[in-house]
Amino acid sequence: MHAGEWLDALASQEAQEFMRANENEDPFSLSLRFQEIAGIPISILASQIRSRQKARTKLPEWASHDCIVFPPAENLEQASSEQTARFKSTLIRGDRFVDLTGGSGIDSFYISQNFRSSIYVEEQPELCAIAEHNFRCLNQEIEVLNLPAERFLEQFTVTKEMTFFLDPSRRDSDKRRVFRLEDCSPDARKICAQISEQNGHCLLKLSPMLDIEQARRELLNRVAKIWIVALDGEVKELLFLTQPQPEDNPLYTATDLNLNGGCQQFEFRRSEEENAYSEYTDSGLYLYESSAALRKAGAFKILSGHFNLKKVAPNTHLYFSGEFYPDFQGRVFRVLDILPYQPKKLSSRIGSEKANITIRNFPEEVAQIRRRSKLRDGGDLYLFCYTDQHDRKMVAVCKKA
Numbered sequence: 228m229h230a231g232e233w234l235d236a237l238a239s240q241e242a243q244e245f246m247r248a249n250e251n252e253d254p255f256s257l258s259l260r261f262q263e264i265a266g267i268p269i270s271i272l273a274s275q276i277r278s279r280q281k282a283r284t285k286l287p288e289w290a291s292h293d294c295i296v297f298p299p300a301e302n303l304e305q306a307s308s309e310q311t312a313r314f315k316s317t318l319i320r321g322d323r324f325v326d327l328t329g330g331s332g333i334d335s336f337y338i339s340q341n342f343r344s345s346i347y348v349e350e351q352p353e354l355c356a357i358a359e360h361n362f363r364c365l366n367q368e369i370e371v372l373n374l375p376a377e378r379f380l381e382q383f384t385v386t387k388e389m390t391f392f393l394d395p396s397r398r399d400s401d402k403r404r405v406f407r408l409e410d411c412s413p414d415a416r417k418i419c420a421q422i423s424e425q426n427g428h429c430l431l432k433l434s435p436m437l438d439i440e441q442a443r444r445e446l447l448n449r450v451a452k453i454w455i456v457a458l459d460g461e462v463k464e465l466l467f468l469t470q471p472q473p474e475d476n477p478l479y480t481a482t483d484l485n486l487n488g489g490c491q492q493f494e495f496r497r498s499e500e501e502n503a504y505s506e507y508t509d510s511g512l513y514l515y516e517s518s519a520a521l522r523k524a525g526a527f528k529i530l531s532g533h534f535n536l537k538k539v540a541p542n543t544h545l546y547f548s549g550e551f552y553p554d555f556q557g558r559v560f561r562v563l564d565i566l567p568y569q570p571k572k573l574s575s576r577i578g579s580e581k582a583n584i585t586i587r588n589f590p591e592e593v594a595q596i597r598r599r600s601k602l603r604d605g606g607d608l609y610l611f612c613y614t615d616q617h618d619r620k621m622v623a624v625c626k627k628a
Contacts, residue, residue: 232353233267233271234296234356234357234360236265236266236267237267237271237272237275237296238294238296238360239265241264241265242264242265242267242272243293243294245264245265245272246272246275246276246279246293247293249276250276250279250280251280252276254273254274254276254277254280255273257269257272257273257276258270258273274297274299274300275296275297277300278297278298278300278303279297281303282297282303285303285306285308285309286306286308286309286333287309288309289309289333289361289365292364292365294360294364295361295364295365296357296360296361297331297357298330298331298332298353298354298357299353302330302331302354303331305330305331305394305396306330306331306333306334307333307334307394307432307464308458308463309333309337310458310484310486310488311456311458311463311464311484312333312334312336312337312338313337314456314482314484314490315334315337315338315392315430315432315466316337316338316340316341318430318454318466318468319338319341319390319392319428319430319468320341320342321341321342321343321388321390322342322343322344322388322389323342323343323344323345323346323386323388323389323390324338324339324341324342324344324345324346324389324390324391324392325345325346325348325379325389325390325391325392326338326339326345326346326347326348326391326392327348327376327379327380327391327392327393327413327418328348328349328376328392328393328394328395328396328413329347329348329349329354329355329358329371330349330354330394331354331357331358332347332354332357332358332361332362332369334392334394334432335347335358335362335369335392336361336362336365336367336369338392338430339367339369340367342390344368344370345368345369345370346369346370346371346372347362347369347370347371347372348372348374348376348379349371349372349373349374350373350374350375350376351373352373355371355372355373358371359371375413376393376413376418377413377417377418380418380421380422384425385421385422385425385426385427386427387426387427389427390427390428390429390430391422391427391428391429391430392429392430392431392432393413393415393418393419393429393430393431393432394431394432395411395412395413395414395415395433396411396412407437408433408437408442408445408446409445415431415433415446416445416446419431419446419449419469420446420447420449422469423447423449423469423470423471424471426471427471428468428469428470428471429468429469430466430467430468431446431466431467431468431469432464432465432466433464433465433466433467434464434465435455435462435463435464435465435523437465439453439455439465439523439524439525442465442467443467443477446467446469447473448473448474448475449469449470449471449472449473449474450467450468450469450470450474450477451468451469451470451474451477451478452467452468452477452478452479452480453465453466453467453468453477453478453479453480453524454466454480454482455479455480455481455482455520455521455523455524456482456484456520457481457482457483457484457518457519457520457523458484458485458486459484459485459486460483460518460519461519462519462520462523465523476496476497476498477496477497478494478495478496479494479495479496479497479524479525479526480492480493480494480524481493481494481518481520481521481523481524481526481556482520483518483519483520483556491518491556492556493521493524493526493530493533493556495524495526495529497525499529500525500526500527500528500529503528503529503531503532504528504531504532505527505528505531505532505537505538505541506531506537506538507537507538507539507540507541507616508537508538508539508547509539509547509565509615509616509617510547510562510565511537511546511547511548511549511562512547512548512549512550512551512561512562513547513548513549513550513551513559513560513561513562513628514545514546514547514559514560514561514562514611514623514625515530515534515536515545515546515547515548515552515555515557515558515559515560516545516546516557516558516559516560516585516587516611517530517544517546517555517556517557518556518557518558520556521556521557522544527544530546531546534546534548534552534555535548535550536548539587539613539615539616540588540613540614540615540616541616542588542614543587543588543613543614543615543616544587544588545587545611545613545623547562551628558627559627559628560609560611560623560625560626560627560628561625561626561627561628562623562624562625563608563624563625563626564576564577564623564624565621565622565623565624566621566622566624567619567620567621567622568612568620568621568622570596570599570600571599571600573600573602573610573622574600574601574602577608577610577624579602579606579608580601580602580603581602581603581604581605581606581608582602582604582605582606582608582609582610583604583605583606583608583609583610584596584597584602584604584609584610584612585609585610585611585612586611586612586613587611587612587613587614588613588614589612589613589614589620590614590620591612596612607626607627608624608625608626609624609625609626609627610622610623610624610625611623611625
């Protein structure tokens with residue numbers, strides 16, 4: 228039993244009024260108090276209420292429409308957030324768009340707005356039915372095809388006017404999370420190769436856990452651009468734009484989105500990072516910590532030259548400077564003191580029993596440092612525990628700049 232079987236009933240006035248009246252209720256408690264509403268099993272309604280609660284933050288535009296029917300929880304979990312989907316819609320545009328792994332339809336909806344015509348392809352009939360309903364609800368014209376991605380490519384000719392999107396499932400047959408390209412379904416390597424061989428382009432969404440360089444090699448180096456996308460400080464997805472011809476030096480873009488709609492980006496090519504030069508220092512008035520997107524992108528030495536910063540050590544990705552750069556993509560702190568790492572003396576040396584702790588190239592985990600130093604989490608002090616260029620274990624005591 229699934230929501231796709233109850234689309235018309237879920238759109239009824241009685242069902243909509245029930246969901247609105249109980250939008251803040253615990254879905255589990257509702258399942259204990261009711262059996263059905265408007266002929267719809269309470270399990271279906273409770274699932275919709277749970278998804279709508281999550282969508283208030285993740286998909287506010289969709290959550291604002293009463294007529295929207297949400298897909299199963301696991302599909303909603305893998306779905307892009309509204310902010311990341313809107314970001315993807317800025318990356319590609321053209322004549323014909325094909326989403327080969329339509330899923331929840333979030334990416335299809337936003338990306339399709341930059342194309343003359345769009346096709347949503349999905350092998351699960353339930354998801355197709357829900358997507359078709361939601362596209363009508365949102366007044367977005369998208370053709371829905373109930374096909375596996377592989378069969379679509381067998382039946383339709385790839386043309387240069389087509390731009391493809393692929394977001395392979397990152398769960399195996401036992402519903403366990405997987406991250407490697409070969410473990411995802413469908414096989415992105417085969418599909419992207421097939422599209423490239425027919426002179427097509429594909430925007431590929433992959434797990435943030437993947438090794439970027441390994442993924443490039445598995446995609447036969449046919450990657451023109453790579454976006455590392457973080458939302459509110461956490462890397463959410465990797466985007467690869469594949470093309471027909473090989474590219475040895477693709478463009479990397481570290482993108483940091485925030486919940487207020489802001490966006491910071493830093494672009495570079497791998498050769499620029501490889502050829503960049505870093506100076507090193509033991510101290511500075513300000514400490515700079517690059518964003519998660521920059522670190523995942525491998526932008527380390529290149530930041531030194533771009534912002535006139537000096538690194539702490541070759542493998543310690545923190546930076547010192549005597550200048551304050553407010554547009555730095557990451558966090559900036561004012562340095563109060565730099566101490567040798569002596570955990571039992573740490574509390575007395577910093578004059579506090581609370582501190583926020585970050586480690587970079589350090590042999591102990593944060594939990595271990597807290598146990599040994601007896602420092603509790605919180606407060607306005609920030610401790611950076613790191614290994615410096617002389618292989619010494621140090622602590623930078625900071626406050627936010």
